[in-house]
């Protein structure tokens with residue numbers, strides 16, 4: 001099958017799943033406790049790696065950019081540079097990639113092995129819709145948690161940058177904080193929140209879809225897990241570009 | 257339909273109601289529990305079922321025999337609506353479910369218990385929560401749930417395992433928990449997919465006794481897929497009776513009761529090659545059937 005038809009099929013499957021999980025939300029029973037459990041696994045469980053990622057990314061940004069800035073005598077703007085890069089781009093994208101790797105794979109593997117061991121069939125036989133019971137809670141948990149995780153990553157990135165600037169290059173903390181504030185305007189914040197919501201949608205849907213369509217026994221679970229991670233990471237990276245462009249035009253023209 | 261009144265709770269006096277509609281109820285009672293009419297199904301270009309027709313009467317146990325890959329599990333998936341046939345019709349208690357959507361199927365499935373080939377227990381839930389699954393879904397009060405779960409686990413003789421996780425159970429225990437889960441809510445149809453495969457003879461015997469009890473005491477209609485000929489032996493020649501104290505006894509078919517309510521169909525290459533009671537099956541001259549029964 002060529003790449004384009006494959007892409008279209010994938011898109012159709014994912015849109016279909018989205019539609020069904022939204023319908024699942026509208027009808028009773030709603031699985032609130034499952035949402036809480038998923039939020040714990042997705043959100044709390046990923047907090048550590050996301051915070052670490054953010055911290056060191058912020059640190060390395062300063063580490064690399066500071067000498068150049070100093071060359072132009074612009075070291076007081078270091079904070080602004082980190083803030084812009086982190087909040088608009090690196091925070092959302094890196095958090096999404098980490099979550100795709102950690103949570104996307106877990107979702108695909110869990111749902112995949114439920115398919116293979118007939119647990120999904122059993123669920124349907126017992127009169128429950130697997131989409132409503134399994135997909136909707138994961139989707140909602142992801143939509144809530146990824147933006148929050150991204151905020152945590154941004155925050156710790158700025159702290160990491162501050163520590164590097166202060167400890168390695170002797171930049172005054174107040175100068176850094178002031179410069180960070182210039183870099184965090186409302187556009188950056190909106191971009192930084194809207195993106196992870198969209199990425200969360202992508203990761204949750206792709207991983208659930210890959211998991212639920214697992215075929216071929218235990219080996220198939222491995223295949224869908226890999227596919228889920230690869231596909232959602234690529235989708236995050238590619239959609240990030242277009243999303244950035246879209247948000248740029250939209251925000252810059254309408255708001256400020 | 258008259259039964260909309262019943263379903264909507266508009267009927268005050270059930271006895272009056274049943275007298276009034278006696279003929280309809282009688283008719284419903286005679287409807288087969290499951291009916292296949294010329295069902296066809298193919299995966300890609302491989303034909304699995306080719307115009308298969310059979311009925312499972314109310315209270316009857318239907319054995320489905322046939323080699324590996326002849327479509328026995330497929331038949332069960334069709335009954336549950338997990339698969340759709342390419343052609344033909346499937347009726348459950350008189351309702352044609354062939355073109356039902358998921359919502360309508362959910363209603364039908366409420367009334368069907370399914371025992372999967374490997375148990376298919378939910379790994380993330382304890383035995384208690386597995387068995388209670390249906391009741392939790394319908395938001396039954398927890399004390400009722402516990403009562404029912406314990407009753408069901410006693411039925412399969414596993415009350416001690418109530419707090420275990422599925423990963424801590426042996427294959428036979430998993431299978432029996434699967435049976436308990438399927439029987440919660442007293443479904444009138446139970447589907448068994450190789451419930452005794454890979455079990456030791458006494459445990460297999462216990463499961464067959466459960467099936468006999470369901471048939472003779474609970475009046476459940478069932479489909480029993482198996483490769484084990486002694487299952488057929490037990491279930492088609494023994495019946496269960498209750499004594500005065502409510503204890504269950506198993507007796508061999510004989511003078512007191514002429515026919516055990518069990519029939520057999522045998523599948524081969526997408527078609528039913530035998531349909532009837534176990535005696536003619538054993539007497540059949542067909543070499544395929546003989547090989548199946550005797551292994552040679």
Ligand SMILES: Nc1ncnc2c1ncn2[C@@H]1O[C@H](COP(=O)(O)OP(=O)(O)OP(=O)(O)O)[C@@H](O)[C@H]1O
Pocket residue numbers: 299304322323324325326327328329330331
């Ligand atoms: N989803 C599917 N896609 C393609 N082919 C399938 C699918 N499910 C089943 N089959 C095929 O349908 C045939 C019947 O499968 P089924 O599971 O019904 O066999 P079975 O009679 O239950 O066998 P067993 O006794 O081994 O359980 C098999 O040949 C199998 O390869």
Ligand SMILES: [Mg+2]
Pocket residue numbers: 328329330373449
């Ligand atoms: Mg099978």
